[in-house]
Amino acid sequence: MFDNLPLWPARASAGAGNVDALYIFLVLLATFMSVAIFSMILVFALRYRRQPGRTAEQIEGSNALEITWSVVPLGIFMVIFAWGAVIYFQERTPPRDATEIYVVAKQWMWKLEHVEGQREINELHVPVGRDIEMIMTSQDVIHSFYVPAFRIKQDVLPGRYTTAWFRAIKPGVYHLFCAEYCGSQHSGMIGQVVVMEPAQYEAWLSGGNTSGSLASNGESIFQQLGCVTCHRSDTQGRGPSLAGIFGKPVQLEDGRTVIADENYIRESILSPSAKIVKGFKPIMPVFQGLVSEEQLTELVAYVKSLSAPPGAGTKVQESKVQ
């Protein structure tokens, strides 16, 4: 019977247990409170039901009670808040060395790219036990990346990157839903996450046909678009060198400092004049409309690879030349 009526979603990520724990706590709390209120109503209604000869006793109220039932719930609420906040903080803080997967959502499909270059549509293969960070953007409207078995959900927005991360702990095939209404085929924008044992995953990786890693693709776009003429790694060009900048603070011409994260790189490609690096001129052309979201992710991946410590994994080896 429970094949058709499962009452609990699969628990397939490291974070899912924490969410479930708080959820179970809240279910117990809510059940207790509901039962308490319901039975109080029931008991009062029966015990004090209208009977000939008895009159109600007029009671004005009680400040002590009012304070009690304001302060005690507030205390409990703050515990729930703190507990929920801790989980949220973990969910929103990807480990630094997480493997990145770039996601481009569009009406009505998910396009996923592994750094090694595998591209998938509506299907995501990941190994058990590895931290995975999704770097996501949308080509059109707002979508939302939702894997119930991992208890993660993150809206995917046009015009910027949002991120989410998970570590799968149980091999299997899980739903990937779009959770933000996005038009006609919103309910068709579903896919699956295939969690594999590491060995199987390696086999899958090497089996797929790839067209080069993300970073190396990004590098060739970097050459094609002529970015390399100004952003040089050997000498100081007309644009700032991009080596080692990722994740570091950047001094801007107007005195502000920003962190060079994915959104900053993205903005600097699409709208270069928005945040000019100190000491440089706003001479870079605008690439808005000239590069696709996929090309953008590849460029971002390339720029990021320039900041990876030497030997930090195979994914950046080829791009370290130059």
Added chain:
Amino acid sequence: MSDSPVALENHGQHGPELRHHFATAQQQRDAASLGMWLFLGTEIMFFGGMFLAYLIYRLWYFNEFAAGSRSLDIKLGTVNTIVLICSSLTVALGVRAAQMGKRKLLVVLLILTLIFGLAFLGIKGVEWYAKYKEHHIPGASFDASDLIRDYPQIHIDPSHEQIYFSLYFAMTGLHALHMIIGIGIFSYLLYHAAKGRYTPEYYTPIDLGGLYWHFVDVVWIYLFPLLYLIDRKPLG
């Protein structure tokens, strides 16, 4: 005055303007005034939504806001501010004239107010037409290349420039709509004032219309620096 005693009789012992469900004229006036102020409160929140959008984008896209602001005609903007302030004066004096029962003065002041109001809209129209000529109206034909040429010191992203002009047109457009409604109200007031409907005992409509007009003026008092004066200092 011109309302005949017949009307008075129909209303029993209270005056013709006191509606049946109020006990006293004072209660009716207080209710009307409170109602108007509450309405103005909702208007603050109505414009408030745009002020939020303005605040966020001005923080994000200061350069484009600065350039867009420079491209507005500050002379016309200042003149328009002065025109509105003058209209506020005539309204305030008009309310006073109504209070004191000076009917002719009231009519003159209402006419002056209408003239100022129309002048404001006319000047606004001239400014909008200039923006239309310069292709500064957001949309497919938007073109910021003149700004990029005129202000080489400012880094302008044309698409972000559209956001400034979107806000400019939304804010001034809705303000102008309020002006048009105000002119409608004041035409109505003028018509009845000319017929002598308002007396020192009953001039609530003038008072409420005045409150509305002043409010629209106050909105402009903020719009002027927020849109025209973002960054006018000499470019270095």
Added chain:
Amino acid sequence: MSEHTLSSKMYYGIWIALMILTVVTARIAFVDLGPFNTVVALVIATCKALLVVLFFMHVKYASEKLTKMVIVASIFWLLLLLLLSLADYGTRYARHG
């Protein structure tokens, strides 16, 4: 809205003040005050708005507490909208962890 009538001299005085402030704010915008240009512009605008509200709209003399409460509440709610939204915009791209 009430018995109280202000003298017309008062109105002319306010009017002149408003005109002067308008010219001042338009002029001072061309002077480089650094970040204070915006502050000055807004302070002047607020002064002008106060003059209009307090005198032309009679809030100073001829109105009761309730009117003032309505004004304060509306402005307070506007600030809620602005400030709580800024709580998001001010920290949205801050990195943590």
Added chain:
Amino acid sequence: MATAVITPERENYLNQEYGIRSWLLTVDHKRIALLYLISITFFFFIGGFFALLIRLELLTPAGDLVQADTYNKLFTMHGMVMVFFFLIPSIPAVLGNFLVPLMIGAKDLAFPRINLLSWYLYIIAGVMMLHCIVTGGVDTGWTFYTPFSTAFSNTKVVEAGLSIFVAGFSSILTGLNFVVTIHRMRAPGMTWSRLPLFIWAHYATSIIQLLGTPVLAITLVLVVFERVFHLGIFDPTRGGDPLLFQHLFWFYSHPAVYIMILPAMGVVAEIVPCFSRKRIFGYKAIALSSIAIAVFGFLVWAHHMFVAGMSLYSALIFSALSYLVAVPSAIKVFNWTATMYKGSISFSTPMLYAFGFIGLFTMGGLTGLFLAALGIDVHVTDTYFVIAHFHYIMVGGAVMGYLGGMHFWWPKISGRLYPEWLGKFAALIVFLGFNLTFFPQFILGYMGMPRRYWQYPPEFQVLNVLSTAGSTILAVGYVLPMVYFLWSMRYGKLADDNPWGAAGLEWQTTSPPPTFNFDKEPEVTWEAYNYDQIPDPAAEEVPVER
């Protein structure tokens, strides 16, 4: 005071004038309330019809009953119609309109003509919405999220947006009228501390209507501008922020939930003391908690956006503030329950609805705690868990309160009694049908079924079937009251002036009241809920009907 002999010919607001004109041009708040009653009932059944189609479609996992686009329009228009054309006007515009002047001892609202104007605005908005529906509908979801609504939807977004803009204007004017009326029109002796809690609740509601609705209005105007004039305020391709729209939208639309629920709380605060024959427990606490909800309700809007891509830090702020608003709601529930303690409780139909309200609102509120908890919200937001939660509040809460109030005041409104056993039966059906419809959705939500899905994976089917089955029961429960209310208008027993032996000025005038409400201006010398001074009609052997 409840023993006047009833003569049917007695002049009252219903029979003072006849003819369609006397209704369409009326400025009597009681007649306008009835105009609203008819119009919102109409829209309630339209919205309910959409809901049934939605439930039927979800009976099977495949999208087989209607097309995907049709389904998207169905849930969109279900939401828009129910929120803006039923729930928001429901209690305020019908019961509030009828009762606010009566309860405070006034002859009418402060601005009777503006009151009529708000009904006309509502009708204009309603006609626009109907026109929008029959000429193709709109598919953005009632939330109008950009950039889908501004740049991608090919449906009638502009018309729907303008319709809601006009409906919002109607709502603002109603709220404005109430605030002014409550401030200026109270009868002598009716101090703030003597106001019925229904009035306090409506006062708080009106504050939200006044300060929140304009923000929705400007937001919709900007969406319309973006579609019609190609402005780019929310357009991400021009650097606009889609989240800005959400901030503005929820600044109104979260407090809007309190526009729906606060008046229902006011209704419950009238019903519970009456059928417990007791002064309400903690009058001050309940009154102040209404105001607290109205204020705190404005501080929590971004809890709808925890996964939308906003700042992590502000999510913490909004989560913490969200718990703040739960406190006054809890205070109310505890006080209502405490009111029954040592009372003399009778199980009349309105009281059954009040029980239902307290129970379902408690569950709705408690599941709100789940959603305010950041870690849980990430998983369950935009799933059926949210759907279930807000239907517990809006249908289990607001609609239960509305029906309870309709039953409570129906004798006053119509001068007739409805058949009591049918009333109890319908209340039971609504309660059971409601729980069967929406409880499974909590489980569905935690299982991960996203909302607004036209087709879904097969493992969700059993729970969906339960939900659909419940919805048909619920539909019966809603049709029944309409039928017997209509029936009672002609055949119901004539009602006493005060059939329940209730406190409150509205029960001291005739049923139905005369056009100017009171034959003589009342003067209040007693506190609210003075049940110790009011004889219990049921206590004198003679049952309710006379």
